[in-house]
Amino acid sequence: MRTLNHCTSELNLRKEMNPTMQLLLNRKSIRAYENKPISEDMKSDILRAAMRAPTAGNMMLYSIIHVRDQATKDTLARTCDNQPFISKAPLVLLFLADYQKWFDYFRFSGVEQLGNQRSEGMLRPGEADLLLACCDALIAAQTAVIAAESLGIGSCYIGDIMENYEVHRDLFQLPKYVFPICLLCFGYATKQQMERHLTTRFDKEYIVFENKYKMLKANDFERMFNQIKDQMQYEIQPSNEDIVNIGQTIYLRKFSADFSREMRRSVKVVLKKWVEG
Numbered sequence: 001m002r003t004l005n006h007c008t009s010e011l012n013l014r015k016e017m018n019p020t021m022q023l024l025l026n027r028k029s030i031r032a033y034e035n036k037p038i039s040e041d042m043k044s045d046i047l048r049a050a051m052r053a054p055t056a057g058n059m060m061l062y063s064i065i066h067v068r069d070q071a072t073k074d075t076l077a078r079t080c081d082n083q084p085f086i087s088k089a090p091l092v093l094l095f096l097a098d099y100q101k102w103f104d105y106f107r108f109s110g111v112e113q114l115g116n117q118r119s120e121g122m123l124r125p126g127e128a129d130l131l132l133a134c135c136d137a138l139i140a141a142q143t144a145v146i147a148a149e150s151l152g153i154g155s156c157y158i159g160d161i162m163e164n165y166e167v168h169r170d171l172f173q174l175p176k177y178v179f180p181i182c183l184l185c186f187g188y189a190t191k192q193q194m195e196r197h198l199t200t201r202f203d204k205e206y207i208v209f210e211n212k213y214k215m216l217k218a219n220d221f222e223r224m225f226n227q228i229k230d231q232m233q234y235e236i237q238p239s240n241e242d243i244v245n246i247g248q249t250i251y252l253r254k255f256s257a258d259f260s261r262e263m264r265r266s267v268k269v270v271l272k273k274w275v276e277g
Helices: 004-013 019-026 040-050 070-079 100-108 111-117 127-150 165-172 191-195 218-226 246-255 258-275
Strands: 062-066 091-098 154-158 178-187
Touching: 019 127, 040 062, 040 091, 040 127, 062 127, 070 165, 091 127, 100 111, 127 154, 127 178, 127 258, 165 178, 165 258
Parallel strands: none
Antiparallel strands: 062 091, 091 178, 154 178
């Protein structure tokens, strides 16, 4: 069985690995930052890299909001599942799935009149367009993460931005065809964060399949979790006598938790608003 320490040592020993691979394999989420600002030049570099990310049809179906206002950051620390470190992050970027710009441009370009001439009308963005825009935004976000890592700057994804849609919509004055898909916090890691162990990942055999999808069976799940159970952050709490395994623990802490229920409610509101005429 490969332990976390073994994996970490293996990474450290592979000196022949190129710097990009070292960066990717050693990256971890950073939630505590030194009281040190990120220079405007570095912020600019991170954004320039993000905007060079792969994008569907070179349409760049995303927008980025650089959240500088401290009061807004304080609000996000509350609305994104009460995470105080958000308000202390030296750099906060909000990545938006954005089809509004193209929809507006199509209208300004006379597409509606063209559609009427052809008796076709003008299409509006649908569910597939939202998913494509989310992909664009997330690819740009991850590119920003790697760019920051290369500059010695840590980061943390905040998926909770998908909660409380109405609050975030009003906070950032988001129009109909814009959805806040992820928030990113950046900063220089504290010593404690730097020394924190890498989190575990499932073994490749449970994640990477060849040619077709593989349904996992009970014994697959048993082996899958046995390999990492000593490092799992979701330990079974002795006080919860009715919880008997990790699956039940994760279900209660993540899938059926209040924040997950709110996220589902919030995303349903967005989908309904997005597709309505």
